[in-house]
Amino acid sequence: MTPALHVQLAAVSDAATIAALSRRLIEHGLPWSWRPERVARAIAAPNTNVAIVRGLDGLVGFGIMEYWDEDAHLVLFAVHPARHRQGIGSAILTWLEASAVAAGSKRIRLEARRDNVAARNFYNDHGYHEIRLERRMYSGSLDGVKLEKWLRPQGGDR
Numbered sequence: 001m002t003p004a005l006h007v008q009l010a011a012v013s014d015a016a017t018i019a020a021l022s023r024r025l026i027e028h029g030l031p032w033s034w035r036p037e038r039v040a041r042a043i044a045a046p047n048t049n050v051a052i053v054r055g056l057d058g059l060v061g062f063g064i065m066e067y068w069d070e071d072a073h074l075v076l077f078a079v080h081p082a083r084h085r086q087g088i089g090s091a092i093l094t095w096l097e098a099s100a101v102a103a104g105s106k107r108i109r110l111e112a113r114r115d116n117v118a119a120r121n122f123y124n125d126h127g128y129h130e131i132r133l134e135r136r137m138y139s140g141s142l143d144g145v146k147l148e149k150w151l152r153p154q155g156g157d158r
């Protein structure tokens with residue numbers, strides 16, 4: 001039987017691993033903006049959750065979500081390639097969505113590279129809608145797609 005995945009908050013000591021995964025899996029071909037110091041600031045920030053799953057060999061997936069007035073923003077998200085398609089991304093996203101609901105967010109927003117078929121499929125599967133294609137969204141060179149998911153009815157108070 002596969003053990004249930006345990007999603008937890010990152011510790012500052014996870015910052016270097018998360019930054020390295022971001023550089024390799026998300027920011028490849030772009031300037032490296034999520035360096036360890038920036039990840040450490042996110043871990044410490046009161047309006048941000050850095051959620052992770054650990055495997056036997058260390059951290060295998062993470063997601064960084066910021067909570068603003070009405071919207072939450074999923075700013076960084078990845079699972080180690082050796083552990084893809086095992087439900088780790090879904091477990092982290094579900095955890096972050098529950099946190100967004102608890103924080104009173106109405107909507108979650110995120111961006112993905114246009115050519116990132118796996119991520120677009122993954123988010124579509126989780127109820128995210130593609131709202132706009134934006135040319136040269138990443139560092140003025142790569143096209144991106146903006147996605148969103150409403151957590152409560154649009155215009156509703158609760």
Ligand SMILES: CC(C)(COP(=O)(O)OP(=O)(O)OC[C@H]1O[C@@H](n2cnc3c(N)ncnc32)[C@H](O)[C@@H]1OP(=O)(O)O)[C@@H](O)C(=O)NCCC(=O)NCCS
Pocket residue numbers: 025026077078079080083084085086087088089090091111112113116117118119121122123125
């Ligand atoms: C996108 C990503 C986070 C998915 O993580 P994961 O742990 O593999 O996702 P799950 O196992 O929970 O997959 C859930 C569903 O998403 C979809 N999906 C995931 N990977 C997919 C792929 N390579 N191709 C098509 N659909 C995919 C499938 O519908 C999958 O369900 P299934 O395996 O039963 O078919 C992972 O591929 C990743 O880290 N990619 C590199 C970094 C990245 O692109 N981050 C997002 C930046 S916006």
